[in-house]
Amino acid sequence: ASLICRCCNTCDDVREAYRRRGWAFKTPDTIEQCKREGFSQKMQEQKNEGCRVYGFLEVNKVAGNFHFAPGKSFQQSHVHVHDLQSFGLDNINMTHQIKHLSFGKDYPGIVNPLDGTNVAAPQASMMYQYFVKIVPTIYVKGDGEVVKTNQFSVTRHEKVANGLIGDQGLPGVFHDLPRHPDIQLF
Known part of the structure; x- marks a missing residue:
């Protein structure tokens, strides 16, 4: 050979x-x-730079997750991995702000529980997980117009990342979704 x-x-x-x-x-x-x-x-x-992410994300209505994490991502042995070697785990600050997150169209009076979220990471290399439960919702306006959308509830967990992959400890902000229509992210 x-x-x-x-x-x-x-x-x-x-x-x-x-x-x-x-x-x-x-x-x-x-x-x-x-x-x-x-x-x-x-x-x-x-090392002290941050990022601003906004946009729309369309996915299938199946369980899954989306996340924001430092480093270049790649697949290795069918596993999603992030290269953090350039950063060093001691330098990653996952302080974050969520201005707006919704699943579908807004309607009068809707409450999106993550809107205005501000999290100051107490130490470097934190991992934040938001577990989201989505409920399909039909809103009927006074004029009879129907808005098909979604409401959601959320639970947040946080831990110090140990440098492993995925939910085992990659520093970042993870959103786990049981089933999922359109997402608006600002």
Whole structure:
């Protein structure tokens, strides 16, 4: 059998090669491509940055989840994994704000229990899970117009992440859904 070698011209190429082999990427300063591209400096400059996510998400009406987590995501052995090596688990602050989250169209008087949620993470590498129960709802307006939508209830759990994958301890904000129509996220 012949050995096929792929060139790693960039730091991203090296990181991808490490990921494919299942190796930890802990010392970028010892890798020429990463030194040349200033990888460690870029990570330091970005360490206090956050993100703003908004939009609409359409999914099948089946159980599932959606989440927000740091790092590049990929599949490894049929498992959803996030590469957190660049961040280091001690640096991840999962403080978050949910301005608006709904499942379907709004109607007068609807209460979306996560609207206006502000969570200050008490320490680094926290994992927040929101378990959502969705109830299909039909709202009839005074003029007879029918609005087919949904209401929901939610329970929040939090724990210190241990650096594993999925609900075993990846730092992030997870929303687990038993069945699911359209989502609006602001």
